[in-house]
Amino acid sequence: MKLLVPPSRRLILLSGVGAVLSACSGGTGGLPGFDSTATPQGGSAQPSGPTIGAGSVKVGLILPLTAEGQGATIGNSLKNAAEMALAEFPGADLTLLVKDDRGTPDGAQAATQEALREGAELIIGPLFAPSVQAVGQVARGAGKPVIAFSSDSNVASRGIYLLSFPPENDVNRVIAYASAQGRKSFAALVPETAYGKVVEGAFQQAVANHGARVVVIERFGSDQNSMRAAATRLVPALQQADALFVPADAAAMPSLGLVLQQAGYDPAKIKPLGTGVWNDANVARVPAIQGGWFASPDTAGFNAFSGRYQKRFNSAPIRTATLSYDAVSLAAALARTQGSQRFSESVLTNASGFAGADGVFRFRPDGLNERGLAVLELRNGQIVTVNAAPRDLGPRTN
CATH class of the missing domain: 3.40.50.2300 (Response regulator)
Known part of the structure; x- marks a missing residue:
């Protein structure tokens, strides 16, 4: 029925x-x-x-x-x-x-x-x-x-x-998709905020759930000096990673992207990953995360x-x-x-x-709630869907 x-x-x-x-x-x-x-x-x-x-x-x-x-x-x-x-x-x-x-x-x-x-x-x-x-x-x-x-x-x-839109759902979806695409070694650069703590915990759990490994986690503050120091610590460790989780919002991502590039990060070699906070025109134009994937409701x-x-x-x-x-x-x-x-x-x-x-x-x-989310990609400053949101959620697992 x-x-x-x-x-x-x-x-x-x-x-x-x-x-x-x-x-x-x-x-x-x-x-x-x-x-x-x-x-x-x-x-x-x-x-x-x-x-x-x-x-x-x-x-x-x-x-x-x-x-x-x-x-x-x-x-x-x-x-x-x-x-x-x-x-x-x-x-x-x-x-x-x-x-x-x-x-x-x-x-x-x-x-x-x-x-x-x-x-x-x-x-x-x-x-x-x-x-x-x-x-x-x-x-x-x-x-x-x-x-x-x-x-x-x-x-x-x-x-x-x-x-609501729990950030944990975003993290689970994008890590699952990245894992399915062969990414097995993950790094993270997360903000020192309440949001950052939530997504960092979800990130670690999601990576473990998919049998992958966390190479390194660095945290950054809101000022450029903190961002630069975190990026400088992070980039050498990225030699062992094939994906970088950067859940920074529109207020932080342009500056953070610049210091990442200055520190030597190349998004063509290490796939950028984010959350729904990337679903913003100002984030979509950041050069350092072009090609990046993030999860969000279908627009x-x-x-x-x-x-x-x-x-x-x-x-x-x-x-x-x-x-x-x-x-x-x-x-x-x-x-x-x-x-x-x-x-x-x-x-x-x-x-x-x-x-x-x-x-x-x-x-x-x-x-709590579970949502069917799409996976989107930042491509030449635009946001495009690369994996559509599911039409049903399947069996409950919890």
Whole structure:
């Protein structure tokens, strides 16, 4: 059995979901306490803030709408994407209870409590890791699941699912592809940042998983002197390597690429590898990493989403706006097809997964997600696909 959302929808339930969902549709499966009944609780309060949609199934949408810095910009783009998701889902039986967490854990906790009082069966958001922790404590106590947008794997747990772009997925995909192309000796030059620590750990694990070896790992700071010193230490050891993992973003990569070239690094001899932070026009033009491979969601889905978003809101979406779009689309699809089991653990962690604007994804029971990623190459300053994203994720291995 194959469950599909209407053909106009970009998010579908993939093959195999139907069998699993049919098997549990009459019971109380899922995480204990996750009883998402079709009828809202009689004691639910009336919504006290903005809402999107007018369906019978209530879902909290918790975002940093008035946070300081870039938080509010991100939060409002996520809100717009949620609105667009409902508008593009004919007859969606959802009401989104829109709550502003102000970008703080205290605000997120209060917003969650308010949404739950108003009958929310599922919480979508928040964005920042400390806020996810605060929301998780409240939602878990009420027996309601959370689909949050943080990429910090430390805040995922059973019932607290992260719909984001975990850097570990990027690393696993590009190392697997490089290994399949015969690369067996890997070096790394990673930033001395929280992101750098995460991808360094994932890099070491991925290389080991593919029976390859790590030749050397060097770390660099944000200033050019630190970059130059790291490159000088690194390059002599590259004689034993056939690939160099350099997960530097658009702010660092142009300068880092220059010092690598000055130190004698030749990308034609030692294949450069990166992560999704390379999916940037400024990175694509860096001479030192031409020919390099990196993993990222297929760009076609986001480009299509972005075009519709710009037409609707007369502005460009942030890159992560698709996360909110997919979360709301998923909630609407499950509300339509799964009855009382719609947000149960067995439904949300179905191994067949779901297909969204950024390709296929699935939630693991531990709250992390797996994505089908493409492998892209930097070629003459352009970004081209060399290995397409999979259309399904295959058997679960964890």
